[in-house]
Amino acid sequence: MKKTIGHRGINPTGETTYKKTTSSALKGAIQLGITHTVGSLTQKPERDVLLQDFEVVDSIFFPNEGSNLTPAHHYGDFKFKTYAPIAFRYFREMFGIRPDDYMYSLCNERLIELSNSGASGSIFYLSSDDEYIIKTVQYKEAEFLQKLLPGYFMNLNQNKRTLLPKFYGLYCVQAGGKNIRIVVMNNLLPSAVRMHVKFDLKGSTYKRRASAKEREKAVPTFKDLDFMQDMADGLMLDNDMYTAVCKTIQRDCLLLQSFKIMDYSILLGIHNLDQACRERDSEAAADPRKPQGQKSLYSTAIEAIQAETASMGSLDTEDKTGGIPARNSKGERLLVYIGIIDILQSYRLAKKLEHSWKALVHDGDTVSVHRPGFYADRFQRFMCNFVFRRVLRKHESCLTEHYDKVSCSENTHIEDFTNYMYTNGLKPLITKPTTINKHRHLRPFTNIYNI
Amino acid sequence: MKKTIGHRGINPTGETTYKKTTSSALKGAIQLGITHTVGSLTQKPERDVLLQDFEVVDSIFFPNEGSNLTPAHHYGDFKFKTYAPIAFRYFREMFGIRPDDYMYSLCNERLIELSNSGASGSIFYLSSDDEYIIKTVQYKEAEFLQKLLPGYFMNLNQNKRTLLPKFYGLYCVQAGGKNIRIVVMNNLLPSAVRMHVKFDLKGSTYKRRASAKEREKAVPTFKDLDFMQDMADGLMLDNDMYTAVCKTIQRDCLLLQSFKIMDYSILLGIHNLDQACRERDSEAAADPRKPQGQKSLYSTAIEAIQAETASMGSLDTEDKTGGIPARNSKGERLLVYIGIIDILQSYRLAKKLEHSWKALVHDGDTVSVHRPGFYADRFQRFMCNFVFRRVLRKHESCLTEHYDKVSCSENTHIEDFTNYMYTNGLKPLITKPTTINKHRHLRPFTNIYNI
Structure with missing residues (x-):
């Protein structure tokens, strides 16, 4: 028992x-x-x-x-x-x-x-x-x-x-x-989409590393320090998508701050399309389930951030699971699933709250009355300066053109993209081994939810 | 002084x-x-x-x-x-x-x-x-x-x-x-439109008659008992317009009731197009000011009640002042200006409240806890059963076709309309002298507002 x-x-x-x-x-x-x-x-x-x-x-x-x-x-x-x-x-x-x-x-x-x-x-x-x-x-x-x-x-x-x-x-x-x-x-993370890696991000560095026990899981949920180490170049979004994500985060944080809510996270699931292709080649059988479209409105990540009037032209993908198209530093095509979670729990446990106080003091907040604002600012800065990165318009095609069909087509533009990143002072970590790669063989249908 | x-x-x-x-x-x-x-x-x-x-x-x-x-x-x-x-x-x-x-x-x-x-x-x-x-x-x-x-x-x-x-x-x-x-x-009543008669209506009969002093004014504001006496047949609206008015009143009353608000009124201004034509013929000079369009949205009576999706086809008039097209029992073409006023004042004076208690007891309310609901129900019933009357669809054209141009064209359909009313059990008061007619020569630009 x-x-x-x-x-x-x-x-x-x-x-x-x-x-x-x-x-x-x-x-x-x-x-x-x-x-x-x-x-x-x-x-x-x-x-x-x-x-x-x-x-x-x-x-x-x-x-x-x-x-x-x-x-x-x-x-x-x-x-x-x-x-x-x-x-x-x-x-x-x-x-x-x-x-x-x-x-x-x-x-x-x-x-x-x-x-x-x-x-x-x-x-x-x-x-x-x-x-x-x-x-x-x-x-x-x-x-x-x-x-x-x-x-x-x-x-x-x-x-x-x-x-x-x-x-x-x-x-x-x-x-x-x-x-x-x-x-x-x-449901933030569609079960039918294999998440190759998952993060729970708060913008804090205080005890924000997945525990050894968590790492043993089939699909661990990594944390801020893991992200900073393993994905130091963040997730590349095209200009419009970046703006939409950050504007949405900003508005949401304003509301959370106004209710003095802290300790919320972004749950971030990444499906790596190129990795999925390689896995499909190497594995005996691919997952028979196809990605399903969600039925309710605004419930997928892409709907949650994309303004109704915005013309996302080239970003209309055949993906019906609502992932946000992105690339990692290797230029691999990703679908990113995000949502803000844990917005109720700061009112749950005194112990929890104490933890978040400690975390904020650790992270430089000295005036406790400003806590929710400090938390929100730091959260936004981390998400919009570190986790998500803007790729300038003239290079957008690198990010998006291979989403026209979510297929296992060859990755012709990786080299261009990498060059672009070098010339723009971004360091792709192609050669660096990452903890994430150790967890490539993930079992689908396992989600962690902490609202 | x-x-x-x-x-x-x-x-x-x-x-x-x-x-x-x-x-x-x-x-x-x-x-x-x-x-x-x-x-x-x-x-x-x-x-x-x-x-x-x-x-x-x-x-x-x-x-x-x-x-x-x-x-x-x-x-x-x-x-x-x-x-x-x-x-x-x-x-x-x-x-x-x-x-x-x-x-x-x-x-x-x-x-x-x-x-x-x-x-x-x-x-x-x-x-x-x-x-x-x-x-x-x-x-x-x-x-x-x-x-x-x-x-x-x-x-x-x-x-x-x-x-x-x-x-x-x-x-x-x-x-x-x-x-x-x-x-x-x-501003509910556009100054540029001559109101031939004005009412402040609550659905109550308790002391709801304009005072002698009020009647001396150039443009008196009459009350419920005056309306019941002088406009016993109410204001005829076409079916869609009637539905729109009553639905709007119903929703507004629900909100007012939920805030325990009472004592509000409908301010109702009537511009009689046919009377205006006759006056223009008999008077030396017509008012040089033309009816102006209001600039803000939903601020005119017609915008306030007309659903965005509703097709009001024949009711689109050239009138830009936002009056609701209606007819009186004589079949005369009217433009009706309405709004709910006095929604803050029940919280103003103990004396006022006392008056409204008395009025409700007078009108049959015995359980004071139900007062706002009683007030709202009675208000709606009075407006939708007595003040505004529905004219059935097949006769709608009688009501509206002469609004295509708000002009002093001849009133060819009055006879038909009157016949229609007789055959439908409605009694037009063509011959009955009304107090209202005494006040035909009204000065424009004088509004009474009690929010």
């Missing part, structure tokens, strides 16, 4: 538990609950969201034997609470999610429990269609998300393009005297 | 005063203040509105002798405060008002003091271009407007079409130890 982390444990039969509720009972309750709440919402007439709607909590009791409102089920009695139903209905509408699709994806198909779910003690489920992540959150996180909703509404209305998590619903399963709060949000 | 009403008075030289500040000094301070605040805003970079922005108050001191930030002036020293500058900049943008135009209209041209400004004790100014109304508000009203801003933001984002007042700015002039708070909003 494995060690319990936070509220997450494993029972004698080997099944994951959360606050002693088995994962299967939790999934069952979530599916019954969401079916009911979405169903009853569709019966209510459409109306505008009001300020008060953010504070509403609907509750419905699901007795084991069923009631005139709820079906019988084979779990224990439970209560299902829906937070701010009208507000989240509006958010889902804004993200282009139809009630039927939402209900179908979450409730009519199997929820897949993610095994590699990190040190937060949360359980993560992925919907079968790869669209939604369900995550358990703590009381403080749920409470904070509720407080955040008016600001989240304002941001969405001004900024449909955002790298912030897309929150589709906040619920609570009350069973056996325990409250299990869950949040439904977008 | 005339009697003081509230804070408004008249000094020995005959000039209006507000809290002992002369109207000319107040206008001067407003113009200097708005010039400064709009000017300094344009220097700040564009950014998203945050929840905190609603609570910001900027303040700048204008010493008589000038400073390095402010020009010298010939009034006493004063302080100028701007409430929620970033939020109001966003609202103005949403309403399509450019900073330059806003500043120019309010600060570079004369502000016209409206003489007929009602019993509220407020001073009203109209900008020379007829676009803006400036009104003094009490502390409680300003405070309430600030609280309303997040909900107002939400409403605007979901509902650009609204009959609620368009709030463009909230300011405070601090002079001689007094605070004079002013709000800038849209």
Whole structure:
């Protein structure tokens, strides 16, 4: 029997538990609950969201034997609470999610429990269609998300393009005297795309190296110091794409700062197209699953940053998974998947907060009242000066022309590109061995989510 | 010297005063203040509105002798405060008002003091271009407007079409130890259009008749009981227009109710095109001013109710003043100007509130906790069942075809229309003498505003 982390444990039969509720009972309750709440919402007439709607909590009791409102089920009695139903209905509408699709994806198909779910003690489920992540959150996180909703509404209305998590619903399963709060949000890293390397980046250097234990994983999530060492030249984006990414990060950071949120990260997954081609050649069988298009709006990385009016001309790739086209210092073609995560957790643990104080002091912040601003500034600087690099327009074609078809075509322009980088004072690290390369043989379908 | 009403008075030289500040000094301070605040805003970079922005108050001191930030002036020293500058900049943008135009209209041209400004004790100014109304508000009203801003933001984002007042700015002039708070909003009734009759309607019958004193005025504002007596058949709107008006009123009432606002009215101005033609024939000279188009978006009655996607085909009139085409029971062609006013005042005076309690009890409300909902329901019912009437589609042409040109063409369809009404059980009051007709010879350019 494995060690319990936070509220997450494993029972004698080997099944994951959360606050002693088995994962299967939790999934069952979530599916019954969401079916009911979405169903009853569709019966209510459409109306505008009001300020008060953010504070509403609907509750419905699901007795084991069923009631005139709820079906019988084979779990224990439970209560299902829906937070701010009208507000989240509006958010889902804004993200282009139809009630039927939402209900179908979450409730009519199997929820897949993610095994590699990190040190937060949360359980993560992925919907079968790869669209939604369900995550358990703590009381403080749920409470904070509720407080955040008016600001989240304002941001969405001004900024449909955002790298912030897309929150589709906040619920609570009350069973056996325990409250299990869950949040439904977008899936950042499409399972069907093999991530060759993944990073969780904050812009800090304080203890920001993946642990030895993390490195043992099939798909470790590396951190800032790893990135600085292994990808010292960052990710090359064409001019428009660079501007779009950085503008989005800037606007998102302003909102986070205004809510005094810190400790968030960018989750960054990199699919290396050229490496994938080499692997396909060397491996016995390629992955039979093809990259799938995501259905909701603005939920992929590229949609999240690309302004509606911007003409991205040459960057329209055949890639339907929403990766952002980039190159590494070797000139290899990459698809980059990004999103801002961990925006609720700074309100979770005093211990966590203490860590982030230490980190900020370590990184030069001396005036604690300015912390969120300092955090945001440093985060933006790191992302836009180090992680993402702008390639000037006249050389853009080097970056993009091979995305016209995401195929295993030969890499004719690598040499030009490398020369370009040399002449522009950028040092490609072609010869330097990297930790990342050690992890080339990654298993897909393992995501780490820490919202 | 005339009697003081509230804070408004008249000094020995005959000039209006507000809290002992002369109207000319107040206008001067407003113009200097708005010039400064709009000017300094344009220097700040564009950014998203945050929840905190609603609570910001900027303040700048204008010493008589000038400073390095402010020009010298010939009034006493004063302080100028701007409430929620970033939020109001966003609202103005949403309403399509450019900073330059806003500043120019309010600060570079004369502000016209409206003489007929009602019993509220407020001073009203109209900008020379007829676009803006400036009104003094009490502390409680300003405070309430600030609280309303997040909900107002939400409403605007979901509902650009609204009959609620368009709030463009909230300011405070601090002079001689007094605070004079002013709000800038849209002008509902274009001065260039002669209103043949005006109503302030609440849906109540309690003391809702214009006073004898009001009736002496050149352009009295009649009330509910007057409307019920003199316009018992209401205003005929074509089907789409009726639906648009009522849907807008319904959504606006939902917001007002959610903020527990009561006591608001619809200000309704009616320009009778056929009557205007007859007057033009009989009068020596027609008004040389032509109806002007308003510049800001959604600020006219027709824009406020007409959905962006709705095809209003035949209703596109040459009228640029934004009146809603309607007919009275005689079949005369009308342009109706409406807006919801008085949304801040229920928070003003205990005495006022007491009155509205009495009115609600009189009108059948016994449970005071339901008051805002009761008020809203009754208001909607009165507007959509009594004031505005739907004319069915097959007869729509009767209502609209003569709006193709707002001209003094002959009224060929009146007979048909009257017949239609008879056959549909509607009683045209062609022969009944009305109080309204007594006031046919109205002077233009006199508006009453009670927000």
